[in-house]
Amino acid sequence: MHGKLPETPELAAIRARETTIGVPLDYQRDMAEASPGSALRLQEIGRLVRENQSVPEPVAMMAALGATTAEDCGDCVQIYVNLALKAGVDKAMVKAALEHRYSDLPTDLKLGFCFGRTVSENDPMLLEKGQALEARFGRKALVDLALVVALARFYPTVKRALGHSRTCAEAKVKI
Incomplete structure (x- = not known):
């Protein structure tokens, strides 16, 4: 970061999000400094995706966790571990x-997690996983x-593009 930023609604929102997810969002502070309003736009994108979900939140968080385990090895995995736990997914799961x-894993959590991974990995099993999810929860859920x-x-893509990603062999997540 280039210096101490004055308190703004954007920085307050970033701080609140950090409290919710349990991980620092330094890249969003960097964004806020370079392009005021950009970090708030990120949060709006997230809100739009979460609005009116037709699947149980634990299944959605496990799908996100599956995607990030294929995509990222650091803070983003930890974020979705934390969010899955907040959504009621048992630590053992x-x-x-x-x-x-x-x-x-129970069937629903397994479907969600494996769907996230297969999408992120462009795995040939993607169609099968998608069909299983659709059969269980419906087309809107898919x-x-x-x-x-x-x-x-x-x-993780935004973080990498801004130079905030970390290279590591394995996620060191806290459960």
Whole structure:
């Protein structure tokens, strides 16, 4: 960051989001300094994706977690671990997903997590996972989860583009 920024509604919103997700958002402060309003636009994108979800929040958060485990190895994975826990996903289930012990997951959480991963990895199983989700929750749910997965991948992309991503071999997440 280039210096101490005066308190603004944008910085207050970033600080509130950090409290919610449990991870620093330095890249958003950088954005706010270079292009005032840009970090608020990021939050608006997130709000639009979360609005009127037709799938249970734990399934959506597991789909986002699956996407970020394929996309990122750092803070973004931690964010979705934290959000999955806040959505009521049991710690043991989050841990099982991160350790690729999918048979330990309840069907709905497994569907969500594996869908997020297969989309992010462009895995040939994508159509099968999407069909299973649609059969379980309906077509609107598939659309909603597609947006959740896209949003989960969006943030690591922005961070990388701004030079805020970290390279690491494995996510060191706290559960």
